[in-house]
Amino acid sequence: MSAFFGLGKTRTFKPRRDVPEGTKQYQLRKYAEATLGSGNLRKAVQLPEGEDLNEWLAVHVVDFFNHLNMLYGTITEFCTPNECPIMSAGPRYEYLWEDGVKYKRPTKLPAPEYVDALMNWAQGLLDNEEIFPNKIGVPFPKTFKDTIRTLFRRLFRVYAHLYSNHFDHICALGIEAHMNTSYRHFFLFINEFELVEKKELAPLDELNSAILAEDRAR
Amino acid sequence: MHTARADTTKANDNISPRHRKLLASPEVQRKATVAQLYFLDYYFQHLGYISARKERRAKFDEDTEVRGLTHSEHQREWKSYCGRERVVLRRRRAKLRVEQFHIITQVGQGGYGEVYLARKQETGEVCALKRMKKKTLQKMDEIRHVLVERDILTATRTPWLVRLLYAFQDNLYVYLAMEYVPGGDFRTFLNNTGIMHEKYSLFYATEMFVAVNELHKLGYIHRDLKPENFLLDGIGHVKLTDFGLATGALNPQRIESLRIKLDKAKDNKIVQRSTMERRSLFKTMQRQNPQWADSIVGSPDYMAPEVLRGKPYTYAVDYWSLGCILFELLAGFPPFTGQSPEETWTNLQKWPEVLNRPVYDGDDAEYNMSDEAWSLITKLITHAEVRYKSLDDLKTHSWVEGVHWEELREYEAPYVPELYADTDTRYFDDFSSEDDMAKYQEVRDKQKNVDEVEEVDKPTGRGVWVGFTFGKSGPNAKALGAMGAPDENGALATIF
Numbered sequence: 001m002s003a004f005f006g007l008g009k010t011r012t013f014k015p016r017r018d019v020p021e022g023t024k025q026y027q028l029r030k031y032a033e034a035t036l037g038s039g040n041l042r043k044a045v046q047l048p049e050g051e052d053l054n055e056w057l058a059v060h061v062v063d064f065f066n067h068l069n070m071l072y073g074t075i076t077e078f079c080t081p082n083e084c085p086i087m088s089a090g091p092r093y094e095y096l097w098e099d100g101v102k103y104k105r106p107t108k109l110p111a112p113e114y115v116d117a118l119m120n121w122a123q124g125l126l127d128n129e130e131i132f133p134n135k136i137g138v139p140f141p142k143t144f145k146d147t148i149r150t151l152f153r154r155l156f157r158v159y160a161h162l163y164s165n166h167f168d169h170i171c172a173l174g175i176e177a178h179m180n181t182s183y184r185h186f187f188l189f190i191n192e193f194e195l196v197e198k199k200e201l202a203p204l205d206e207l208n209s210a211i212l213a214e215d216r217a218r
Numbered sequence: 219m220h221t222a223r224a225d226t227t228k229a230n231d232n233i234s235p236r237h238r239k240l241l242a243s244p245e246v247q248r249k250a251t252v253a254q255l256y257f258l259d260y261y262f263q264h265l266g267y268i269s270a271r272k273e274r275r276a277k278f279d280e281d282t283e284v285r286g287l288t289h290s291e292h293q294r295e296w297k298s299y300c301g302r303e304r305v306v307l308r309r310r311r312a313k314l315r316v317e318q319f320h321i322i323t324q325v326g327q328g329g330y331g332e333v334y335l336a337r338k339q340e341t342g343e344v345c346a347l348k349r350m351k352k353k354t355l356q357k358m359d360e361i362r363h364v365l366v367e368r369d370i371l372t373a374t375r376t377p378w379l380v381r382l383l384y385a386f387q388d389n390l391y392v393y394l395a396m397e398y399v400p401g402g403d404f405r406t407f408l409n410n411t412g413i414m415h416e417k418y419s420l421f422y423a424t425e426m427f428v429a430v431n432e433l434h435k436l437g438y439i440h441r442d443l444k445p446e447n448f449l450l451d452g453i454g455h456v457k458l459t460d461f462g463l464a465t466g467a468l469n470p471q472r473i474e475s476l477r478i479k480l481d482k483a484k485d486n487k488i489v490q491r492s493t494m495e496r497r498s499l500f501k502t503m504q505r506q507n508p509q510w511a512d513s514i515v516g517s518p519d520y521m522a523p524e525v526l527r528g529k530p531y532t533y534a535v536d537y538w539s540l541g542c543i544l545f546e547l548l549a550g551f552p553p554f555t556g557q558s559p560e561e562t563w564t565n566l567q568k569w570p571e572v573l574n575r576p577v578y579d580g581d582d583a584e585y586n587m588s589d590e591a592w593s594l595i596t597k598l599i600t601h602a603e604v605r606y607k608s609l610d611d612l613k614t615h616s617w618v619e620g621v622h623w624e625e626l627r628e629y630e631a632p633y634v635p636e637l638y639a640d641t642d643t644r645y646f647d648d649f650s651s652e653d654d655m656a657k658y659q660e661v662r663d664k665q666k667n668v669d670e671v672e673e674v675d676k677p678t679g680r681g682v683w684v685g686f687t688f689g690k691s692g693p694n695a696k697a698l699g700a701m702g703a704p705d706e707n708g709a710l711a712t713i714f
Contacts, residue, residue: 028262028265028713031265032714044264048303049275050299051300055304056307058308059308059311062311063264067257074246077240078237136305136308168233169241173247175253178253178257178258178713180711181261181713
């Protein structure tokens with residue numbers, strides 16, 4: 001079980017201060033300050049004037065899918081059927097998998113199998129050119145927004161599982177700053193476009209409140 | 219590659235001993251490092267996109283204002299501008315696929331796959347596209363080899379190592395698209411050259427030493443260096459490619475196989491041969507034997523004894539290999555290659571007795587190496603404890619006394635490839651020529667054998683190929699600096 005929930009107070013986000021000059025991370029922080037001003041990702045998620053909303057949603061869901069592939073890939077040795085017999089986000093939330101094809105009813109799966117099914121399902125959608133057209137000029141289908149909402153809702157569950165069940169491993173591997181940045185970006189994005197219902201976000205409520213509070217303070 | 223990172227004391231308290239051991243394993247460490255690099259690269263690119271888009275917008279506004287357009291003219295240009303931005307965005311989402319590359323010709327064939335000269339349709343960029351079957355890599359326990367190669371190529375940008383342009387995958391294959399180095403590989407170059415004058419050998423040897431040192435600076439040991447691993451660029455300078463066994467652990471079966479072959483040779487008698495005879499036999503074998511094209515079996519001829527015996531090793535193993543290559547540059551044949559594999563293994567088993575200064579008589583006497591050159595060879599091909607193990611060690615030697623190390627790439631190469639176009643492949647084998655194809659028959663036979671190997675029981679998990687895909691991006695850091703401890707006030711750290 002994660003140390004994440006052992007802390008009573010609300011945690012805020014903060015750029016790491018002790019990154020040595022000359023490192024790439026230091027350069028990135030300077031670059032972020034120069035391009036975003038104080039590192040505010042809220043501006044980064046906003047739809048540019050004149051841009052097609054569906055295109056903006058599409059490029060970001062692909063990015064977050066890739067982020068999660070990367071993050072989850074680092075802890076596959078620790079997310080095993082033995083240690084994660086159900087797909088959970090802490091002790092109070094459990095997810096069952098249903099895709100309407102292979103799993104026609106909500107099915108209890110160990111976390112690694114759930115994540116694998118979810119990511120394969122998502123990959124199938126992202127690769128489907130009738131839903132995510134690659135060719136220039138081909139429009140998105142009318143149902144695209146619904147597809148996007150389902151994708152984001154399910155991708156959230158992987159973040160929730162990582163934070164709730166593998167935060168110690170993530171910290172020990174030195175990638176918590178990267179996961180925090182990615183999740184903050186993800187959350188600001190879904191908040192901006194109201195893509196996931198608040199009740200679905202309950203497992204990470206504290207984190208989400210902290211992100212919004214911090215945002216208002218900038 | 220090991221990135222320094224401080225453990226979180228508090229987090230460690232909650233981690234079981236089994237997990238703590240797993241956390242320290244090379245595989246998990248590698249994935250964490252790749253993840254760090256991935257996110258830094260991603261956010262550089264993403265912020266770069268946002269910044270560039272702002273600039274394009276500002277330029278559009280400024281440009282249209284200066285020209286004093288009517289409202290309808292402005293609307294038309296605005297629509298056109300937005301359309302161009304939409305194209306940029308859609309292109310960002312497109313996955314790299316092999317169909318996006320126009321295959322020009324095949325230029326190489328290795329045990330795990332083929333190498334093609336290809337042009338990326340969108341950019342016109344020419345590259346060497348290396349394609350490897352996931353199943354073959356998995357069967358031969360070489361997934362790590364490919365992952366490490368991708369890591370090395372990603373981690374650096376130096377003229378001494380071949381540069382990675384793209385890495386991507388589909389269900390069946392993984393692909394590495396690398397800069398195309400048109401001068402061919404050094405094995406082919408040596409085959410077309412007789413014995414090399416010592417001053418030319420000095421040029422190539424020093425460049426090889428520096429190239430390998432670049433790999434060592436990244437924290438990798440190659441362990442399987444041979445002339446095939448070096449390429450000549452368009453103006454005749456050396457680049458290192460194919461990073462072989464530069465990984466945490468050799469396949470235990472391979473180690474055992476090498477050791478067994480070495481042990482079998484223990485009681486064999488050394489075949490005494492003159493220098494001329496050895497060179498002549500080597501040249502004949504080169505013409506008849508396709509062994510050098512085969513990277514599944516691999517040739518032990520340049521491998522250090524401690525690698526062959528499965529013993530602990532250091533960077534010094536690569537200096538042994540470089541010593542063997544230097545010997546070949548100067549003598550026209552490698553020091554331990556025999557007429558048959560059995561003879562080669564005998565020579566490797568008894569290398570202290572076999573290593574002799576080559577001496578030519580008659581017309582070839584002018585090629586005999588100098589005392590300084592031989593002296594250097596004996597400091598490279600020697601026992602691990604006293605062997606040279608760094609570029610600094612090498613620089614102390616009299617043979618390289620006059621070398622200006624910082625200016626190596628500014629020298630004019632002794633031989634500059636003649637090229638008529640950026641897609642010229644004259645220095646590579648012709649895969650539509652029957653003569654050239656005969657060389658690769660053994661490779662194909664071995665591939666057939668590999669195909670017949672039983673499927674690996676366990677399915678490849680999602681984690682194995684994660685992080686493989688790599689697009690063209692901005693500058694890459696060699697490695698991350700040391701990560702500091704988490705902020706004491708309990709805030710969650712972010713990277714910016």
